[in-house]
Amino acid sequence: MYVVSTPIGHLDDITIRALKTLAAADAIFCEDTRVTRVLLDRYQIKTRLFSYHEHNAVKQRPKILERLEAGESIALVSDAGTPLVSDPGYKLVEDVAAAGIAVFPIPGASALTAALTTAGLPTDTVVFLGFLPQKGGPRRRRIETFARQPTSLVLYESPNRLAQTLIDLADICGPERAAVVCRELTKRFETVVRGTLAELCEAFPTDSKVKGEIAVVVGPPEEDTTSEEDAEALLAAALERLPAGKAAAEVARVTGRERRDLFQLALTLKSAPPGGDEA
Known part of the structure; x- marks a missing residue:
């Protein structure tokens, strides 16, 4: 089985190896066949598509294992970026590996690495939080768990929750903490907004109309010099x-x-x- 990274926006951000793998596979399993079809049509790849997402995973995993055990080559992709990075799929890889079947990564685009490389914040130690809990209490507790660690934090967020998440980050991590909001990376309306968490709260107020895929990078805390x-x-x-x-x-x-x-x-x-x- 091949875990294949696909573009997070710009369709040219696909590797030659990924294209060869997708074209040679017996089947491609993806989150949304309509989304992946756009990529395949762009590169004239005719491999059949099948859905694999959190709602049908329990039903689909045995079928995928059966095909792999029969000698077929299967490619797993997500809607965008690298599968298993805040996307469904780890249970499938776990089961495939447990069955003694080889799993090959086909590296490529990832919103996580794209956000880190453009943020201009320390990257030697990083904690990836994925999507924070939607409810306020659990979200704040998750932030509190990592707020004082000497590391940059990266998280994905929904446009509808961005403003409140920035408020929680500023309240818990401190308003002067450096941070970056990355929106629609590699796409036509790509924007990168840098500042303190207080400044980002002003840039994205609760009544702002924000669209697109969002990644937030928060820099590490200042070193404690208080006795x-x-x-x-x-x-x-x-x-x-x-x-x-x-x-x-x-x-x-x-x-x-x-x-x-x-x-x-x-x-x-x-x-x-x-x-x-x-x-």
């Missing part, structure tokens, strides 16, 4: 006007320290008797 004593003093001051959770979040944004560690310290400070431990 233990200063962090504790900031937290104690915040606790005078905020509950423990919000105080910890505020100090985390200012210092770059882990929110969970600050929250535990906040609970300790709140439970300590006035004037310290002296009798």
